[in-house]
Amino acid sequence: MWPIETTDRARVDFFDLQPAEWQALLLTLRVATAALAVALPLAVLTAYLLARYRFPGHGIVNALVHLPLVLPPVVTGYVLLLTFGRKGPVGEFLDNVFGISFAFNWTGAALAAGVMSFPLMVRPIRLSFEAVNPKLEEAAKSLGAHRLVAFLTVTLPLALPGILGGAILGFAKAMGEFGATITFVSNIPGETRTLALALYTATQTPSGDLAAFRLTLIAAFVAFAALIASEVLARRLRARLGGGHA
Amino acid sequence: MLDVDISGQVGSLDLEAKFASDGGVTSLFGQSGSGKTSLTNMIAGLITPSSGHIRVNDTTLFDAAGGVNLPVQARRIGHVFQDARLFPHLSVKSNLTYARWAGRRPGSRDLDEVVDLLGLGTLLDRKPETLSGGEKQRVAIGRALLSDPRLLIMDEPLANLDQARRNDILPYLDRLCVEVGIPILYVSHSIEEVARLSNTLVILSEGRTPAFGPVADMLARTDLGRATGRHEAGALIEGKVVQVDDVWGLTLVDIGDAVLQIPDMAAKPGDAVRLRIRARDVSLAAIPPRGLSIRNAFDAKIKSISEETGPYAEILCSVGDQLIRARITRASVADLDLFTGKTVTVLIKSVAIDRRQRGPALPLSTDVPV
Numbered sequence: 001m002w003p004i005e006t007t008d009r010a011r012v013d014f015f016d017l018q019p020a021e022w023q024a025l026l027l028t029l030r031v032a033t034a035a036l037a038v039a040l041p042l043a044v045l046t047a048y049l050l051a052r053y054r055f056p057g058h059g060i061v062n063a064l065v066h067l068p069l070v071l072p073p074v075v076t077g078y079v080l081l082l083t084f085g086r087k088g089p090v091g092e093f094l095d096n097v098f099g100i101s102f103a104f105n106w107t108g109a110a111l112a113a114g115v116m117s118f119p120l121m122v123r124p125i126r127l128s129f130e131a132v133n134p135k136l137e138e139a140a141k142s143l144g145a146h147r148l149v150a151f152l153t154v155t156l157p158l159a160l161p162g163i164l165g166g167a168i169l170g171f172a173k174a175m176g177e178f179g180a181t182i183t184f185v186s187n188i189p190g191e192t193r194t195l196a197l198a199l200y201t202a203t204q205t206p207s208g209d210l211a212a213f214r215l216t217l218i219a220a221f222v223a224f225a226a227l228i229a230s231e232v233l234a235r236r237l238r239a240r241l242g243g244g245h246a
Numbered sequence: 247m248l249d250v251d252i253s254g255q256v257g258s259l260d261l262e263a264k265f266a267s268d269g270g271v272t273s274l275f276g277q278s279g280s281g282k283t284s285l286t287n288m289i290a291g292l293i294t295p296s297s298g299h300i301r302v303n304d305t306t307l308f309d310a311a312g313g314v315n316l317p318v319q320a321r322r323i324g325h326v327f328q329d330a331r332l333f334p335h336l337s338v339k340s341n342l343t344y345a346r347w348a349g350r351r352p353g354s355r356d357l358d359e360v361v362d363l364l365g366l367g368t369l370l371d372r373k374p375e376t377l378s379g380g381e382k383q384r385v386a387i388g389r390a391l392l393s394d395p396r397l398l399i400m401d402e403p404l405a406n407l408d409q410a411r412r413n414d415i416l417p418y419l420d421r422l423c424v425e426v427g428i429p430i431l432y433v434s435h436s437i438e439e440v441a442r443l444s445n446t447l448v449i450l451s452e453g454r455t456p457a458f459g460p461v462a463d464m465l466a467r468t469d470l471g472r473a474t475g476r477h478e479a480g481a482l483i484e485g486k487v488v489q490v491d492d493v494w495g496l497t498l499v500d501i502g503d504a505v506l507q508i509p510d511m512a513a514k515p516g517d518a519v520r521l522r523i524r525a526r527d528v529s530l531a532a533i534p535p536r537g538l539s540i541r542n543a544f545d546a547k548i549k550s551i552s553e554e555t556g557p558y559a560e561i562l563c564s565v566g567d568q569l570i571r572a573r574i575t576r577a578s579v580a581d582l583d584l585f586t587g588k589t590v591t592v593l594i595k596s597v598a599i600d601r602r603q604r605g606p607a608l609p610l611s612t613d614v615p616v
Contacts, residue, residue: 138292139331141318143393144349153348157335241335 017218023190024198025218031106031194032174035114039174040167043121047166048151050122051129068180069119077183080112084184108185109192113174121170128162129155161237168230172223195219247429248272248397252298252308256284261295265458267446269429273461275440276450282433283328285450286399289431290325291318302397302429319349324390324398324428328405330382332374338385339370345393353394360388363425364418380411384418391426398430404439419443441465441482441522465522466562466569479560480524481571487517496541502566504544506594525560525573529593532582542594546570548586551579563592570594 017025049055050062068076084091084102094100102108132155140150156163178196185192187201199215202208247269253262261281265272276282287293289300291307294315300308302323307316332341342360345351361367364384374382383403390398403419404412416439423430423443434440440447441461448458457464462482485501490513497511499519506521513519534543546563554560559579561572570592584590 133331135327135329135331136333138318139325139327140333140344140348142290142292142321142323142325143345143389144319144322144351145344146319149348153344154333154335 020189020198021214021218024193024195024215025222027106027109027190027192028175028194028196029222031109031113032171034107034110035117035174036167036171038110039114039118039170040121040163043118043166043170044125044156044163047122047125048129048155051126052134065122066119068116073116073177073179074183076115077112077180080108080115080180080184084108084111102185104185104188105191109177109181109194110174112180112184113177116177116180117170117173120173121166123166124162124169125159125166128159128165131162132158158241161234161241164230164234164237168226171226175222176219195222247303248431249299249301250285250289252285252288252295252300254288254293254295254297256281256287256293259284259453261285261288261453263450263453263455264298265448265455267429267448267458270445271423271430271432271443272446272448273440273444274431274433274448274450275435275437277435280450281453282435282450283401284453286325286401286431286433289397290323290399291316291321305396322351322394322396324393324395326383326386326390326398326400326403328402330374330379330386332377332382332385332389334374336374337370338366338372338374338377341374341385342366342370342389342392344389349393351394353392355392355394357392360391363391363421364388378411379407380415383407383415387418387422391422395428398426398428399433400430401433402435404434404436416442437465437480438522441480442520462569466571479526479571479573480522481569483521483523483568483570485519485521487511487513487515487519489515502568504542504565507541523570523594525571527595528570528572529595530561530563530572530574530578530582530584531591531593532584534591535593538593540593540595543591545589546592548584548588548590550586551584563590565592 046061046065050058050065080102082088084094086092086095086101086103091102094102100107102111136154136158137147137150140154141147145153175194176196177194178200181192181194182197182200187193187197193201195215195218199212199219202212202215205211248265248267250266251264253260255261259279259281261284263281263285274282274285284293288295289307295308295310297310298308299306299310299312306312306314307321307323308314332338333344336344340347343357346353361370364387366384366388369377369381369385374385377385387400387403404415407415420443423432432440432443444461446458447461447464449456449464457467462484465480465482483501485499485506487497488500488505489498490496490511491498491507495509496507497509497513499506499508499511499521501521508521511519529540531543534545544565546565549562549564549569551562552560554576557575557577558573559576561574561579561584563570563572572592578584582590
């Protein structure tokens with residue numbers, strides 16, 4: 001993968017990433033990380049509210065959260081374009097007031113990835129919150145802990161394996177997001193062309209088979225590494241939290 | 247010290263409770279479904295009553311009229327739940343000190359002191375899942391004690407334990423009740439625990455508190471049969487060990503106007519003990535009988551005879567300033583011509599020893615034939 005001094009140039013070339021491939025890989029990691037950084041805390045909050053409280057509109061919030069899961073990704077991308085695009089009401093407002101624009105740049109790709117991965121994160125996190133006995137928080141409060149402290153010291157650590165699972169799922173989804181991204185922010189090299197989009201571009205190019213194959217290997221390698229890392233982390237967490245917490 | 251007068255609706259239960267206590271151990275006694283847990287949850291602040299007030303040591307925790315309703319974390323009530331509710335991801339030590347690092351309650355009690363009091367020294371580094379039921383409850387009690395509480399609520403801490411585990415933990419409760427010096431509200435449906443541990447007894451029945459008062463007086467009352475359960479009826483006698491007879495293995499306990507002989511008590515002269523004598527183990531004789539195997543026979547005066555229609559009658563007799571209950575057939579009452587004020591001979595078949603003192607904790611609450 002990295003440049004190695006050797007006489008066998010042809011073999012090294014195969015494992016030596018081209019600038020365009022590096023660009024796509026780094027961009028994908030940046031987009032997925034940004035999407036995760038913003039969406040994960042929101043997903044934890046949403047999952048906690050859905051798990052612990054029954055409020056008017058509970059069902060509607062639940063449906064809205066899960067909408068990107070059932071809608072065709074193109075539809076989600078198009079809705080994002082209408083809302084956050086340069087002409088969209090929210091996009092125009094953000095551009096005028098804060099100078100933030102999601103149109104046709106990598107932050108837009110991150111937004112699309114975040115929205116698409118949101119339901120995949122909420123689901124396992126919500127399940128893990130539901131598995132934590134709410135009476136433990138009562139006990140924490142009776143010992144003087146305020147609500148937020150009780151949440152941070154008892155419920156959150158106990159739900160951590162589920163949150164980790166949700167984060168991995170969300171990260172994987174964000175890395176592979178295609179439909180909503182290409183609809184919302186198009187396929188611009190260096191700006192919005194992630195691995196998935198680069199792979200798609202390669203398949204559309206005559207004699208792009210080798211490039212497509214190389215991109216497939218890169219994507220597979222990153223996904224595999226993430227899975228191994230999460231497995232190791234989950235095992236450590238389980239050991240620390242004690243049994244009975246999947 | 248403890249002043250509760252509240253009402254509210256919890257599910258289908260209409261709760262209306264009123265009692266007061268001078269501190270020490272106050273037992274809340276009632277059968278399943280009588281509202282014990284609802285009432286303690288109101289006192290702890292987990293459920294808000296619709297009216298009334300709750301005061302502990304001159305601090306008002308709740309007062310509907312005055313608009314006072316302290317949140318749970320501000321009430322400073324150590325709550326020992328029936329199911330322990332230890333934090334599974336924390337070690338025993340982190341559980342014990344939770345109120346310090348998460349609740350910001352430094353507390354005046356020393357960790358080592360509580361660890362010593364409850365025998366937790368070897369458990370500190372363990373996780374709750376590796377503890378037995380009795381050990382979990384001891385940790386839960388220690389955790390509550392270290393939260394600097396103004397009141398300790400123990401909601402049936404022994405209910406989920408088998409008899410052997412109960413016997414393991416009872417001596418710790420004995421010490422706790424005598425040593426901690428904070429009022430304790432002890433919830434139970436076991437008359438043995440209540441008789442053994444408490445100073446004040448509050449009876450809870452179908453969401454109401456028909457009676458409360460000093461435990462011996464309450465257990466002597468014959469009008470509370472439905473709330474306390476007939477088979478458990480008995481009187482509580484306080485006494486002092488005067489002599490231990492090693493030859494015959496008998497312990498002599500002075501209860502005021504009489505001295506009881508009790509086998510195998512594992513107490514030493516000077517120990518203060520509580521004896522619970524069940525009404526069905528007490529017989530009455532109109533004239534002092536002779537040639538009996540029963541060793542405990544002494545004179546007492548009949549204080550009251552219950553008016554009942556069934557085959558049995560409850561007789562309350564006074565020995566000095568203490569009361570003994572007897573449960574005999576109404577036919578015997580007629581045959582012996584018993585009436586209030588008459589002096590009879592009380593014969594006691596067996597005595598349940600409810601020791602409440604510091605010391606060796608061998609036989610506990612065991613029925614021994616006399």
